[in-house]
Amino acid sequence: MSISEFFNRKSRAVVAAIALAFGAGAGYVGHETAQAVSQPQASSFTLAQLSDNENVTEAEFFRGKLNTPAPVDPLQAPTIAEFQARIDGLAQRKAEMLALPGHEQPVLMVRLVQDSSVMIGELRMNTHLSERDYGRLVDDYNARVGIDVSPWTGNYAKGIMYQQDAAVGAAFSNFFGDEDLTDADLSRVAGEAMAEGQKLNDRAGLLGGLGGAALGGLLMVPLWRRRNHPQVPKAKPPKR
Numbered sequence: 608m609s610i611s612e613f614f615n616r617k618s619r620a621v622v623a624a625i626a627l628a629f630g631a632g633a634g635y636v637g638h639e640t641a642q643a644v645s646q647p648q649a650s651s652f653t654l655a656q657l658s659d660n661e662n663v664t665e666a667e668f669f670r671g672k673l674n675t676p677a678p679v680d681p682l683q684a685p686t687i688a689e690f691q692a693r694i695d696g697l698a699q700r701k702a703e704m705l706a707l708p709g710h711e712q713p714v715l716m717v718r719l720v721q722d723s724s725v726m727i728g729e730l731r732m733n734t735h736l737s738e739r740d741y742g743r744l745v746d747d748y749n750a751r752v753g754i755d756v757s758p759w760t761g762n763y764a765k766g767i768m769y770q771q772d773a774a775v776g777a778a779f780s781n782f783f784g785d786e787d788l789t790d791a792d793l794s795r796v797a798g799e800a801m802a803e804g805q806k807l808n809d810r811a812g813l814l815g816g817l818g819g820a821a822l823g824g825l826l827m828v829p830l831w832r833r834r835n836h837p838q839v840p841k842a843k844p845p846k847r
Contacts, residue, residue, distance in 0.1 A: 647671065647768045647808065649738035653680045654771055671738060671768065686735040690744050693726050698751040724756045727763050728794040732774055742767045761798035769804030773797040
């Protein structure tokens with residue numbers, strides 16, 4: 608399910624309410640969370656699991672672990688398998704390309720970059736993956752395909768423990784934007800927020816801080832970015 612489809616379902620109101628609650632109290636709530644959580648952790652739940660859970664707290668979301676187990680997401684395992692199969696296909700195509708004469712490789716590389724970029728963009732915004740799932744799939748992609756598509760997709764490897772927070776923030780910013788962003792644009796915005804979260808986390812580590820980034824503030828990053836940079840930059844794979 609795409610991020611736009613997810614936020615247009617019943618869960619849209621629930622997660623939007625969570626985002627508004629967290630964002631509105633960014634200063635106080637973020638401080639409260641920092642006192643309760645030593646470091647953000649990659650989540651073990653999917654965003655889809657939160658759609659019927661209106662009692663999730665910021666501390667749980669930030670920590671990546673719910674106090675009360677959420678209903679199983681029936682699409683989590685199939686989604687993982689689907690992305691693994693796509694990575695299998697990309698890895699196979701890369702191996703076949705490298706076995707060809709050098710002059711035949713550039714065109715195939717362009718197509719491989721295009722398909723890898725689409726896959727990474729969809730992976731980053733999928734609502735049926737936990738942050739742990741996301742991290743494992745990115746590691747698998749890097750190990751077996753190893754093509755850095757960040758020039759075309761934006762960041763996807765930094766701030767994995769903020770991936771869901773960033774996805775919610777991107778959708779939250781889209782509610783108040785002047786124009787609706789495509790799923791690919793939303794994914795790029797989320798990547799920027801992930802990188803910002805990692806930056807704040809690294810800075811806190813150097814300064815001996817606790818939480819590294821207040822969730823309320825992080826959710827507002829995409830909205831701030833859109834207000835100051837309304838046009839999301841779009842890079843395209845190199846042409847033949």
